[in-house]
Amino acid sequence: MAIKIVRPGALTTVQDCGRFGYMHLGFSQCGAMDLRALKTANILLSNDPGAAALEMTVTGIAALFTENTAVCLAGAPMEAAINGKPIEPGRVYEVFDGDVLICGRVKSGVRSYLAVCGGIDVPEFLGSRSTDIKARCGGFCGRALKTGDELSILPHGRLKRVDERRAEPVKPSRSITLRAVSAAQEDMFTKDDINLFYSQVYTVSPDSNRMGVRLSGEPLKGKNGMDIISDGIAPGSVQVPESGRPIILAADRQSTGGYAKIASVICADLPLLAQAVPGGSISFAHIGVKEALLAARCENEKLMKLREYIDALE
Numbered sequence: 001m002a003i004k005i006v007r008p009g010a011l012t013t014v015q016d017c018g019r020f021g022y023m024h025l026g027f028s029q030c031g032a033m034d035l036r037a038l039k040t041a042n043i044l045l046s047n048d049p050g051a052a053a054l055e056m057t058v059t060g061i062a063a064l065f066t067e068n069t070a071v072c073l074a075g076a077p078m079e080a081a082i083n084g085k086p087i088e089p090g091r092v093y094e095v096f097d098g099d100v101l102i103c104g105r106v107k108s109g110v111r112s113y114l115a116v117c118g119g120i121d122v123p124e125f126l127g128s129r130s131t132d133i134k135a136r137c138g139g140f141c142g143r144a145l146k147t148g149d150e151l152s153i154l155p156h157g158r159l160k161r162v163d164e165r166r167a168e169p170v171k172p173s174r175s176i177t178l179r180a181v182s183a184a185q186e187d188m189f190t191k192d193d194i195n196l197f198y199s200q201v202y203t204v205s206p207d208s209n210r211m212g213v214r215l216s217g218e219p220l221k222g223k224n225g226m227d228i229i230s231d232g233i234a235p236g237s238v239q240v241p242e243s244g245r246p247i248i249l250a251a252d253r254q255s256t257g258g259y260a261k262i263a264s265v266i267c268a269d270l271p272l273l274a275q276a277v278p279g280g281s282i283s284f285a286h287i288g289v290k291e292a293l294l295a296a297r298c299e300n301e302k303l304m305k306l307r308e309y310i311d312a313l314e
Contacts, residue, residue, distance in 0.1 A: 002067035002153040003116070005145050009103065011057040014120050014139035014151075015251075017050035019128035023255040029235065030130040030138065033210060033251050033274035034111055036299065037075030037170070041115035043307050044072045044092050044165045046314065051119030051154075052129035054145070056112045060103025061145065065095045070117040070159050076109030076172055076275055092165035094158075109172030109275035118156030133210075134252060161313040167306055172275035175201075178248075178265045179287045179295065183237060185228060185260035193220040197262055198284050202246070206278040210252040212239075213276055219244025222260065230256040236265030236273070238284075248273060248282075268295035 005012075015038065018031025032038035032055055039049040054061065060078050073080055073089040080087050080103040087093050089112070095101065106112055122129050122140050131139025140149060159165070186194065202215035226240050233239075237249045239259040248265060249257070250273065263284065265273060276282060287295075 002065065002069065003151040004064045004066060005061055005147060005149040005151070006064055007062035008145040008147055008149070009056050009059045009061045012061050012145045013055050013131040013133065014052050014122050015055045015130045016052040016128055018130055018251065019126050019132070019138065022126050023232065026255055027126060027135060028132055028252050028255065030128070030132045031251050032113065034075050034113065034271045036271040037111070037113045038115070039303055040090070040167050040306065041072040041074035041113050042119070043303065043310055044090070044167060045070055045115055045117045046159060046310060047115065047117065047119050049303065049307075051115065052122065053113050053115035053120060056103060056114060057110060059105050060112060061114070062100070062102045065099045065101065066097055067153060068094070068096045068158070069153055069156065070094050070162065071101065072115050072165075073103075073112055074115070074167075075112040075170070076106040077169060078106045078112040079104030088169065090167040090169040092159065092162050094162055108174075108277075110277055111274055116153050117159060118154040121152040121154045132252070164313055165310060172272075172277075174277050174280035176272045176276060176280070177283050177285050178269045178272060179292070180236075180238065180263040180265050180284050181287060181289055181292050183261035183264045184231070186262055188224070188226070188228075188260040189220060189222055189240075189262055193222065194262070196220060197246070198286050200283070202282045204276045204278050204280045204282060208276070208278060210250055212250055212253060213248040213273060213282075215246045215248070215282060217245065220246070220262070226260045228258055228260055230258040233257045234264060236267065236270055237261045238263045238265065250274075266292040266295055268292070268299045
């Protein structure tokens with residue numbers, strides 16, 4: 001045991017990069033909603049970028065460490081302190097046996113990530129340590145953390161040049177624009193629907209969660225209803241149910257869906273979606289596939305440069 005949970009926060013789960021290759025069996029991908037934040041924190045700690053960490057939603061954990069290690073926060077900026085001394089996101093801090101970490105509320109955004117040197121050690125399920133709350137499997141006992149839970153950390157050494165391990169913290173906005181490409185059923189919508197979808201400003205519904213971000217706004221009508229024969233759902237798919245109000249499918253999305261998809265948010269912008277605050281606003285910008293691929297390549301290059309910088313510190 002290395003981390004004892006004193007206070008679990010509103011919704012804290014173990015997440016890595018997700019579970020792949022099993023959606024045909026009905027298992028969701030799961031994984032961190034904000035993969036950019038997860039990978040950034042892990043890289044700063046010299047972990048594998050996809051090592052398991054804690055995803056904290058709105059409010060964070062209080063925990064007692066019983067092992068020497070190092071930690072890093074990334075994602076939504078969150079009030080946090082080690083033994084009463086404030087810490088910042090995007091920086092690495094050493095913790096020692098007996099130290100207490102207290103995380104408060106996010107200052108902006110929704111989700112903050114706590115990575116530890118070595119990574120959280122929970123059993124792999126179908127190749128991933130991510131928590132699938134719906135299926136009650138993976139992660140820590142297939143559920144959100146509770147007071148008294150005790151987590152282990154994978155083997156690790158002491159990091160060098162800790163003070164130099166830092167990255168620019170993000171500042172989530174209440175108003176975001178998501179780039180999107182056309183989806184398979186775009187032809188089920190009228191030109192007026194498509195123009196409305198890309199021109200109006202939607203409000204993020206409080207009913208949003210890890211499965212999907214629900215949007216409120218002027219309804220889309222469609223040509224002849226929204227029902228389709230169920231097909232697979234990619235991350236960021238924008239489904240439109242009979243209400244005409246879009247739902248952006250996220251990490252815990254179902255494996256298939258029977259509503260028409262008007263667009264798909266590009267992977268480079270999914271971290272923005274992860275930090276979309278209920279009551280905040282979302283608008284969409286249409287781009288082509290080539291632009292989407294270029295944006296993904298740029299994201300990967302940024303992480304690679306950070307990894308090169310950290311490797312040079314070893």
